[in-house]
Amino acid sequence: MGKISRRFSLTGRLCCFPKDPLEDIETWSESVDKVLGCKAGQMAFREFLKTEYSEENILFWLACEEYKKIKTVPEMISSANRIYSEFVQTEAPKQINIDCTTRENITKNISQPNLTSFDSAQKLIYSLMARDCYPRFLKSDIYQGLLRRNDSR
Template identity: 80%
Template sequence: MWKMTRRISLSGRLCCFPEDPPEDVDAWSESVDNVLTCKKGQLAFRQFLQSEHSEENILFWLACEEHKKMKNVPEMISSANRIYFEFVQTEAPKQINIDCGTREEIAKNISQPTPTSFDSAQKLIYSLMARDCYPRFLKSDIYQALLRRSDLR
């Protein structure tokens, strides 16, 4: 019998999990934080957001989480510029949906970034994901298939 070890098919989509589903799939339904603090949860949620053409939200959120950890000033400047040009500036390749005031505030301060430079935008995106995307994720084929496989163990 043929056995998949790298990818499983979930309603025509690919999900990068080993044959056994993550152990904490059930916990993902408790809060968006449980999804975002779990690497496999992030992968499943990202795949779902890709299917909705809004993957930039989790990518931005994750980039901000990494940016906050930076202590080295040159690295922080490089990280801030990458985040700004990739997600924040108008017409960015993966432009996030934030209000113009937040966008302008980040643009004004990008030359002297701090670990909290993107906090206001990150909170907006987190809220969007928690309020809008996360409930749909829980109903999605991706999550439901993982949940069913988890229940079969």
Template identity: 85%
Template sequence: MWKTTRRISLSGRLCCCLKDPLENVDTWSESVDNVLTCKTGQSAFREFLQSEHSEENILFWLACEEYKQIKNVPEMISSANRIYSEFVQTEAPKQINIDCGTRENITKNISQPTLTSFDSAQKLIYSLMARDCYPRFLKSDVYQALLRKTDC
């Protein structure tokens, strides 16, 4: 039997939003993108990252996704400064783990941000999540419990 899905664009990506948000949990094991493009997946992955004390990764990634959708310059400047002070600058409250060259480049250009200002850092964080966090997420109690719920 085929499941009916409604696809909703989230920052240019497609999300399978089903009547039962747990109905597509099994597809999360196919790719980290399946987790990140689904609101329920984001929540579960965030809960897992909290348990690993690395929640800043998904929060930064999501902030960047929202940032790329901004249409006016004042809002872009305000949002860029918030992302910078919250995640990028040295000693930021939710400082992300990026190389010093990427951090310096963002710092150098933050006074005149563009919609691509955080792209290199976002790619690094995505890669970190996909390579390191995502495989552990699939084995985690958080994900396994959700899988069991869908089996009922």
């Protein structure tokens, strides 16, 4: 097993799951939703995306999921500005790959954010991950190594 698998297994053990987080690993091949629906899947997919230099996609998607749970306006404004400056604005440190129109719409409305401010961008990034990254993830050494390790237990 490579360095990534060891680090992943260590990280997986630190999580407080009711069962071993890798028990669901076979279901990850059913859909990208199965991967994104559990912490262990998110961590493995994130490790894979790092190898493809596209980790910002899952980080943005996760930030949007947290953003939708916000209950107060001040928290929403603060979080929206953080997401915007980290992922959306041109030359952002973790700039996501979205079309100009979507980026412009977010920029135009960022001064008055709401819980759906990032929905169109999040859908684009989800689609990119599902269509492009996810099939490669299933063939990757990271996923295949976890599958083998799970089978040998």
